[in-house]
Amino acid sequence: MDLQEFTELKLFITGPTYIRPEVRRAGALPEFGHRDAENVKRFQPIHEGLRALARIDDSYDVLIFNGSGSTAMEASIRSLVADDETVLNVSVGAFGDLYHKMAVANGKKAVQLRFDWGEAIDLDRLREALEQHRPAVATFTQNETSTGVTNDIEAVCALIREYGAMPLVDGVSIFGGADVRIPESGCAYYSTSTQKSLGLPAGFGLAFVRPEAFEKAAKVANRGHSTDILTQQGRARKFQTVTTPNTTLANQFAVQMAYIVNEEGVENRFKRHEALRDRVHAWVADQDGFELFAPEGYRSPTLTAVKAPKGITADDLKKRLKESLRGRGYLYDPGYAKANDAFKETGRPAVFRIGHMGDVTMDMMEAYLETLSEELKKL
Numbered sequence: 234m235d236l237q238e239f240t241e242l243k244l245f246i247t248g249p250t251y252i253r254p255e256v257r258r259a260g261a262l263p264e265f266g267h268r269d270a271e272n273v274k275r276f277q278p279i280h281e282g283l284r285a286l287a288r289i290d291d292s293y294d295v296l297i298f299n300g301s302g303s304t305a306m307e308a309s310i311r312s313l314v315a316d317d318e319t320v321l322n323v324s325v326g327a328f329g330d331l332y333h334k335m336a337v338a339n340g341k342k343a344v345q346l347r348f349d350w351g352e353a354i355d356l357d358r359l360r361e362a363l364e365q366h367r368p369a370v371a372t373f374t375q376n377e378t379s380t381g382v383t384n385d386i387e388a389v390c391a392l393i394r395e396y397g398a399m400p401l402v403d404g405v406s407i408f409g410g411a412d413v414r415i416p417e418s419g420c421a422y423y424s425t426s427t428q429k430s431l432g433l434p435a436g437f438g439l440a441f442v443r444p445e446a447f448e449k450a451a452k453v454a455n456r457g458h459s460t461d462i463l464t465q466q467g468r469a470r471k472f473q474t475v476t477t478p479n480t481t482l483a484n485q486f487a488v489q490m491a492y493i494v495n496e497e498g499v500e501n502r503f504k505r506h507e508a509l510r511d512r513v514h515a516w517v518a519d520q521d522g523f524e525l526f527a528p529e530g531y532r533s534p535t536l537t538a539v540k541a542p543k544g545i546t547a548d549d550l551k552k553r554l555k556e557s558l559r560g561r562g563y564l565y566d567p568g569y570a571k572a573n574d575a576f577k578e579t580g581r582p583a584v585f586r587i588g589h590m591g592d593v594t595m596d597m598m599e600a601y602l603e604t605l606s607e608e609l610k611k612l
């Protein structure tokens with residue numbers, strides 16, 4: 234096999250993301266047995282690092298699933314929605330739709346409240362849906378990766394609680410890049426994954442879970458095996474995983490958590506993400522005819538969706554620009570295909586995205602934006 238064909242590209246997509254050299258090297262640390270004393274040396278610091286990033290105390294359990302963000306989300310559906318209950322899936326884009334798809338695919342009584350691409354959750358419309366459907370459980374996306382919209386987790390959870398429902402949050406593309414306000418929101422279950430703002434390869438789904446969710450799960454039938462949060466809790470409390478973990482990733486994860494907590498610092502990590510977002514917003518303001526897609530007050534700290542001027546089509550973004558940037562060593566994000574298809578049908582401008590999550594530095598971002606400006610001018 235010719236390894237030269239594995240091209241080194243700098244990833245500015247919305248996950249997976251750039252991996253620091255130290256994390257790459259940690260992939261070469263020794264393999265270990267997951268029921269052996271070596272296991273806890275990796276997973277205890279991982280759990281502690283996740284707690285520091287989530288700012289949670291013992292009132293939440295940390296669960297680590299083999300799989301990805303979807304695995305953690307699907308486990309919440311299987312463990313927390315009983316057959317005779319309704320789950321309301323609130324969606325502001327492709328990943329809100331995904332939570333709904335999971336609920337339907339698992340045979341749950343699921344209803345969806347869908348907002349248009351680029352909108353945030355409107356609390357009046359959410360209230361109407363809660364009045365109408367009286368769900369036992371409600372799901373929503375904190376950071377919608379397809380549009381760069383961040384919902385107000387505290388306000389949405391509070392409203393869901395007002396109607397006696399249990400809030401489940403998808404925080405896959407924001408966790409590790411901002412103070413996501415898990416304890417303040419009081420969400421019952423929060424899902425995330427490794428390959429976005431944590432700056433790691435994909436391979437684990439992560440969840441932060443309150444006691445009320447475990448109490449509820451005990452009354453829900455057919456939770457599956459690896460999707461059963463009670464089985465997961467038993468292993469997690471011993472810093473183990475239910476099924477055999479990817480030990481390469483576990484080594485990288487432990488090294489990365491130590492770096493985030495002890496070297497970069499949690500607060501500094503969040504500030505760096507804010508600075509990257511502000512830099513990208515300033516860049517957009519400098520580009521003639523380009524605009525931010527997400528509404529003010531709801532713009533993501535980890536990715537920015539950008540409306541292109543009328544003359545630039547989704548095809549230009551997907552084919553010409555993507556390939557010209559590849560030629561310059563970058564993997565660029567031409568926008569969420571389904572969203573751009575919908576915009577094309579309704580005559581709306583095409584949208585592309587800039588990922589600014591994980592371990593991207595300001596210098597890397599400056600170099601990328603300069604290259605992007607040059608290539609955009611050639612379109």
Ligand SMILES: Cc1ncc(COP(=O)(O)O)c(C=O)c1O
Nearest residue numbers: 301302303328378403405406426
């Ligand atoms: C907001 C959001 N939710 C869920 C997912 C699915 O996560 P995974 O690919 O880790 O299963 C993604 C992936 O991009 C996402 O961005």
